[in-house]
Amino acid sequence: MKRLKRGRISIVTQSGSFAEMIVDELASEGIGVARIVSYGNRVDVGETDCLDFLVDDDATKVVVLYMESVDDGRRFVEVASRCTKRKPVVALKVGKREAGVHAARSHTGAISGRYEIYKAAFKKAGIIEVDGYEGLKDACKVLNSYDLVAGKKVLIVTDGGGVAVTMADACEDLGLDVTGLTEETRKRLSAKLPGYTATGNPIDLTSSVTDEDYVIALEEGLREEYDIIIVIVLWGPPEITERLVNKLKEIRDIYNKPILICSPGGKFTRRMAKHFEEKRGLPVFFTPESAARAAAVLAGGKM
Amino acid sequence: MKRLKRGRISIVTQSGSFAEMIVDELASEGIGVARIVSYGNRVDVGETDCLDFLVDDDATKVVVLYMESVDDGRRFVEVASRCTKRKPVVALKVGKREAGVHAARSHTGAISGRYEIYKAAFKKAGIIEVDGYEGLKDACKVLNSYDLVAGKKVLIVTDGGGVAVTMADACEDLGLDVTGLTEETRKRLSAKLPGYTATGNPIDLTSSVTDEDYVIALEEGLREEYDIIIVIVLWGPPEITERLVNKLKEIRDIYNKPILICSPGGKFTRRMAKHFEEKRGLPVFFTPESAARAAAVLAGGKM
Structure with a gap:
């Protein structure tokens, strides 16, 4: 694998293989990473703890999340809302439909919950949702160079x-x-x-x-x-x-x-x-x- | 550009630059092409004439269409239906929404018509519709190796x-x-x-x-x-x-x-x-x- 550069994006993921895969791709595309955490089965830290740390982390200009489930939805929305006021937060939520939900359960024991609830929570917290792995890669690439813009023209x-x-x-x-x-x-x-x-x-x-x-x-x-x-x-x-x-x-x-x-x-x-x-x-x-x-x-x- | 191999896929496109782009990609991926026609503004031949030829063309095992508009919808469905009984036909229809429709009009003078009508016509003719350029590339890659299957499991x-x-x-x-x-x-x-x-x-x-x-x-x-x-x-x-x-x-x-x-x-x-x-x-x-x-x-x- 090519050596990963230091960069502005921090990645927080519930899947170790996903971490490995995205890091490998970013390294070969020359995109740098600030921090990467694979919290897997969430034994001691989870997505919200990571996000809480990244809010004030100066090295992190952008946060990218890969999620199968959320531990404490209310706390997640609260912390994420604080984070998105400071820096863009992009999320890929997987385990959306039947087979994906089952796969997530046997992967990390995650109870994925209804996808629509995540969608609403992301919107409330100001999180930018991407639709799949391709969207996540495109987000990393574009946010490696640019800040968010005001409109959509x-x-x-x-x-x-x-x-x-x-x-x-x-x-x-x-x-x-x-x-x-x-x-x-x-x-x-x-x-x-x-x-x-x-x-x-x-x-x-x-x-x-x-x-x-x-x-x-x-x-x-x-x-x-x-x-x-x-x-x-x-x-x-x-x-x-x-x-x-x-x-x-x-x-x-x-x-x-x-x-x-x-x-x-x-x-x-x-x-x-x-x-x-x-x-x-x-x-x-x-x-x-x-x-x-x-x-x-x-x-x-x-x- | 890498030299294009002979292969089983024939491409029929209303856009010259699209033809150039897809041929360049297929060549660099090592995917072969049987025939390629860019009929552009459809001065003497159009999509249906091309398809009519390809029905009986032994070199062509798969047909891939890029369309902005159709000349004679009824004849197109009739010829395409004959073609899909012999070999897979994949279509990308562009100019779906407002900006795309305008762009198609200034590109080839195409009157794109309502997208839903195309969708229904493709279905009737047994054409496999793909959603964009990525879908078209994926279709070329997979149909370069495999035939269609009976189910969806x-x-x-x-x-x-x-x-x-x-x-x-x-x-x-x-x-x-x-x-x-x-x-x-x-x-x-x-x-x-x-x-x-x-x-x-x-x-x-x-x-x-x-x-x-x-x-x-x-x-x-x-x-x-x-x-x-x-x-x-x-x-x-x-x-x-x-x-x-x-x-x-x-x-x-x-x-x-x-x-x-x-x-x-x-x-x-x-x-x-x-x-x-x-x-x-x-x-x-x-x-x-x-x-x-x-x-x-x-x-x-x-x-």
Whole structure:
């Protein structure tokens, strides 16, 4: 296993193998961890004790929970509510349905209880719930780079049409807001970009895209109030270059808005992702759905 | 881009960039393709013409469709119904909600129509619908190795508890059946495996697992009527070895049941995945959710 870096995320889990698995993934993705606790069968400490410690822990900027059950629901909600006022808390609750509930019972002896009750408790405590392991990974990745945002408006800029339609669907499925640009902005975009550019939201720069087109699209789009930017980069178009990585980082830093990169593809794509992530701190997601899940986490469950 | 292999899957897509993206991914995963058609704005041929050709195309064992809209719904259902009698047809329909519908319109001029109508048409034609790009990829991977199965009963065997609970949830979310083993089988398992083994479904061999424990669990489990087997392999436990790859292949071949491997983790895991996939033809999924999506495709929408 690759050595784990120090980072801002603390992970509290009821499953040892889950701890091992997520740590292995985060290490190989270069995502750092502050603390990790696997409290398993909760013999002496449980989820709420851990959370209570992490509220005031300066090393911990984000808390991620994997739960099969809760020991004392009232105390959990009280402590979690204090924690979420200070830092984001993300939770994956498993053992939702019949087979999962049984599996949790034979795993940690957990009485999972009705899932709907957890859902309500998370909401009350301001905890951001994710739906599965993929959601948890996406949350770790995005919260490794960015803080939560105030709203849920997403601007999508793309060089491929189909993937952008898929992305718009995925965002809306999660309750994100993919409202179009104003007529004024669209006119400005049309004046500066080729006539076949789609100036809605997604802004589709098409496969004739250049690095500079991304800059124009983002500068014009960011005149409006968006909370999260998803930039889709397919590396097929001949006129985009590696310099795009720096340009996107500059825009992110000037406008101070979280930019998530979505870049599905093969080996070249994975290599370019390293430039985005390791050199520029821009998180890359390899499917439209994972970028949308990450955006939903940043929007902090305001959906 | 890695050179694409010849294979059994044909892809028909309304988006050129989507075609490029999926082909790039499949090439880098070593999955072969029989035909690929990007019909874009449907100037002379459309989805139904392509499908009509593929019905009798011997090179094509599986058809995968990416659709924003349909040209002639009635003819599409008629041709697709003929096709699904001969080979699996998987479809991703995008442009489902407001932003996606708008994006599709500016992309290919497609009038997406109400999504619910597509859903009903797919069902009528026997098309297996997937929910997004991830589902489409999982479908390609699993149908590269396996044919559809008759039912939807899934047996899960694991060496990690948390991941198995997550898997059981993911399977049930998709309507798969994770029914437990009979008392008789559980007794036989208890007699042959350590006392702390969980003999439900999932069968949890825990981190004291050996290669041989997987064999025992599968041989006993397969005395009962399961359609799909998901084997979770976390590589942390000290007593499992690379020989497990061969043992699982043997079981798959003897019992003639599809075995999907779920192996989340980092670099070592990815290396072992190559042994499973390239040398033994056992598809590996890196998250519980993706293995569950693949299983749901194999069950062919019987949910």
